Amino acid sequence: MTFTDPHVVLLATGGTISSRASEAGGAVASDTGEQVFKALGSPVSHPVRVLDVFQKxxxxxxxxxxxxxCTTIKEVLQDPNVLGVVVTHGTDTMEETAYLADLMHxxxxxxxxTGAQRAADSETPDGPDNLARAIAVAGSEDARGQGVMIQFAGTVFPAAGARKSQTLRLNAFANPDFGVLGQVSARGEIAMAGSAGRPDALPLPQPGGRSPRVDLVAAYPGADSTLMHAAxxxxxxxxxxxxxxxxxxNTSLCSEVAVAVASGVVVITSTRVDAGPVVPIYGAGGGGEDLRAAGAISSGHLRPSQSLILLNLLLRINPDREWITEVFTQRGRPPEPSA
Structure with a gap:
């Protein structure tokens, strides 16, 4: 096989799928992409070229x-012989990186x-099965035009709205608001749902550009403005x-939001709740309507992890608050099902 033929590119970045027990204790990402790929031990749906990004x-x-x-994804996709890309990645922040890639794809x-919940040297690793299924999806005609996806335990999710919902179970991901794109069997048989419309891609920031600080602050019973003020x-x-x-x-946080917005800081309101939109309903000094009046922007259906990623990217591209509001309004809304 030569790589002038149609093939899938595997970008290895580390994670549990590449991890083994270390002498110091605990699992550490150590396997190369070739080692991760060879662990499959059986033929895959499409030829695969392996590239290491890093091991973390x-x-x-x-x-x-x-x-x-994301830059590496864009680079390899310039090759017309590349059918698609698989990224092996740790599950802890897979929802962030996959969403960032989707914003610019x-x-x-x-x-x-894809990735794994069990280390590569466990008695029953789940990484090889997840990888084989992901390769089948990445090379499939039926998956074209679907953007960036997360495939885990046979379920294919859109990156937008996806989140890790189980710390240890093999079916680690969910997407309660943006739904499921399809299923892939252990034999590589794919059943994809119809594709909905996708927003225009955002530009990849130039290397060496501004690196804005973006922080996450939680509201909880008894919270004051100390942490937001520190940010x-x-x-x-x-x-x-x-x-x-x-x-x-609450009242204290809402007052600090007003101070932040007045100083030019962009504040996004998300929620700790698993599903449903962020909507301004309540007043009385610190409810959603008060936050809106103080200048906070609703994240829509995006949860804090992906709201932080979107805000970070937008601030690097164009810190205009009105434009950022428009993008969150668009991106925070689940796509309409295709007819």
Missing amino acids: GSYLLTFEDMLRI NGEQPVVF LEAGAAGIVLQGTGSGNA
Whole structure:
């Protein structure tokens, strides 16, 4: 086989799928992409070319690391012989990197993130099965035009709205608001749902550009404005407020939001609740309606993890608050089902 023939590219970044027990204790991402691929031990649906990006647990990744993965995806997709891309990635922050990649993906080729819940040296690793299924999806005609996806335990999710919902179970991911794109069997048989419309891709930031600080602050019973004030003092250009319920906080946090917005900081209100939109309903000094009046922008159906990723990217591209509001309105809304 030569790579002038149609093939899938496997980008290895580390994670549990590449992890083994270390002498120091605990599992550590150590296997190369070739080792991860060879662990399959059986033929796959499409020829595969393997590239290593890095070997890290995804809990260690920075936004710059995620941009490096996205840049590599764009580079390999310039090859017309590439059917699609599989990214092996730790599950802790897979929802962030996959979403960032989806925001900037404008091609027809599928990009599929996958990983494992059990280490490579466990008695029954789940990584090889997840990888084989992801390769089948990445090379499939039926998956073209679907954007960036997460495939885990046979279920294919759109990156937008996806989140890790189980710490240890093999079916680790869910997407309660944006739904499921399809299923893939252990034999590589794929059943994809109809594709909905996708927003236009956002540009990839230029290397060496501005790196805004974006912080996440949680509302909880008894919370005051100390942590949000500390974020402002540290130079935050954006803050995601993890509200309660439909996007609520309290009087102290709401007052600090007003101070932040007045100083030019962009504040996004999300929620800790698993599903449903962020909507301004309540007043009385700290509810969602008060946060809206103070200048906070609703995340729609995006949860804090992906709201933070979107805000970070937008601030790098164009810090205009009105434009950021428009993008969150568009991106925070689940797509309409295709007719």
